[in-house]
Amino acid sequence: MTSGLFTTLLLILAVLSGGGLAYTLNYLRRLNRAAEDSHDKAALSSIPSSPVPILSHISNRIAFMAEALLEQKRVESYRQKMTAMEKQEMAHLLEKETLSRQLERQLNETRQANLMVSGLNRDLEQINVSLNEAINRLSALNQISRMLGMEHDKKQIYKMAVSLPVELLKAEVGLLMLPEIGTDDLVIEFSHGITGAKSGIRRTIPNGSGVAGWVASNKKPLLVSDFDDQNRFPSFSSLGYRRRTAVSAPIMIKDELIGVISLINRRDNTLFREEDRTLLATIASETAMAINNALLLERLQRGYFSMVQSLIVAVESKDVYTKGHSERVTQYSLLIAEQMGLDIDQLEALQQAAVLHDIGKITIELSILNKPTTLDTEEYDKIKDHPLTGFKILEPIDFDERIKKCVLQHHERMDGLGYPNGCVDQDILFESRILAAADAFDAMTTKRPYRNPLTIQEALLEMRRCAGTQFDPDVVEVLTRVVNAMTNLDGVAMVQ
Ligand SMILES: [Fe+2]
Incomplete structure (x- = not known):
């Protein structure tokens, strides 16, 4: 460069x-x-x-x-x-x-x-909320299903079929209505959230402009999300409240209508939704299954009870001296129980126990039952086995436990000297004490192979002598009044 x-x-x-x-x-x-x-x-x-x-x-x-x-x-x-x-x-x-x-x-x-x-x-948060809600509902539904499945009493099932969905769906009012046989009416069986006694109120299905009437007629679940947004159903119920929202479902066994469950209004003022209708329909279906099972069990137990009653007749036919004994014991027991204020469930249990109390004698030989002389120790031991044998015969039946206990305890004494377990005072069921007194009184007043009957007065005096040791004194007191009332009607002198 x-x-x-x-x-x-x-x-x-x-x-x-x-x-x-x-x-x-x-x-x-x-x-x-x-x-x-x-x-x-x-x-x-x-x-x-x-x-x-x-x-x-x-x-x-x-x-x-x-x-x-x-x-x-x-x-x-x-x-x-x-x-x-x-x-x-x-x-x-x-x-x-x-x-x-x-x-x-x-x-x-x-x-x-x-x-x-x-x-x-x-979106995920929304999905999580929906999933949690669905899980909670499924969990509650599973619990309801289990509770209904464990219950065999129809009245209790009806009560649960209302109270459980009312709680789950936060409803203000819950109703269970049953179709009345022979009419086109629906009758309220159980209600929740309505002031005053509303059970027994009727609704005619064909004319029913009401929600339950529609469900019963169509046999389909129904959602009325917002009463103000439709003209099909009146928003004011004849039961005395304003309806804002409602959901209802039929209880069906196969094609037969068993009842209708309705939920009206929500405590948080929101509206029922489609999933609430589905949920109630599922609960109605579970209720139907529970009722069906209860009916089957009832039928089975009736059959078993009839069979046991036949056995009682067989026992009494073996032991000619005790013929009619169970019937009379039942009569005395119920009269005493009514006087002493026992509730309907206790009366029903006592009635069945009185009928069945000597069922265990079916295994005792005729020669012992009808022996005209005093029993030896071995023979008496066999006699003493009959309450426990009776208890074992009844054990497989899904009875009220009080029935079985009464049969087991009807020879126990207040002082602990009875059999088979030597129970004392409060260990003996009250119904068992009534049954024990009624049983003993009837035994005293009827002929036995080894003795003649006592007169009513003699028997009552014997009962009073044993009050506090063998018998509950309060029960003996009432028995005396009951027998006096009966004998007075028959023109026989009273025992004071
Ligand atoms: Fe007995």
Whole structure:
């Protein structure tokens, strides 16, 4: 680069030198011509007096031009550098701009992704809430199903079929209505949340503009989400309350309508939804199964009870002296129990226990039952086995446990000297004490193979003598009143 520059400079110098030489020669020729033509004064004045200044001028011009060339070269070099730097800067700016655009795009994509994730989170939260709700409902439904499945009493099942969904779905009012046999009426069997006694109120199905009537007629579950948003059913119930929302389902066994469950209004003022209708329909279905099982069990137990009653007849036919004994014991027992204020469940248990109390005698030989003389120890032991044998015969039956206990305890004594377990006082069920007194009184007043019957007065006196040791004194007191009332009606003297 430097050598090229110098070469160029030398060339210029050569040219300039050549020019200077030519100029000098020309100057000399013009000088000669001026000398030849001395009369041309103007020409002569234009000729420098000496060639030295000219050469000096040429030399200066050459130096100036060389300097100018060098300056031009520097400027050119600087310009090239600047251009290169500008290009580099431009490239850098372009690169920065591209990066910036990429960053912006990525930022937008991240924002979009964040929005999507946020949306997904919300969806997930919603799904979680729905799942939790569904799990809670399934869990509650499972519990209701288990509770209904364990219950064999129809009344209790009806009560549970209302109270459990009322609690689960936060209903204000719950109703269970049963179709009345032989009519087209629905009758309220159980209600929850209605002020005053509403059971027994009737609703006619065909004319029923009511919700339950529609469900019974169509045998389908029904949701009336918002009473204000429809004209099919009146919003004011004839039972005395305003309906805002309701759900109802039929209880069906195969194609037969067994009842209708209705829930009306919610305690939190929200509306019933489609899933509430489905849930109530499932509970109604579980209720139907529970009722069906209860009916089957009832039928089975009736059959078993009939069979046991036949066995009682067989026992009494073996032991001619105890014929009719169970019937009379039942009669005495119920009269005493009613006087002493036992409730309906206790009366029912006592009645069945009184009928069955000597069922265990079926295993005792006839020769022992009808022996006219005093029993020996071995024979008496066999007699003493009959309460426990009776208990074992009844054990497989899904009876009220009190029935079995009465049969087991009907020969226990208050002083603990009875059999089979020697129970004392409060260990003996109250119903068993009534049965024990009624049983003993009837045994005393009827003929036995080993003795003649006592008179009623004699028997009552014997009962009173044994009150507090063998018998519950309160029961003996009431028995005395009951027997006196009976004998008085028959015209027999009373025992005080
Ligand atoms: Fe007995």
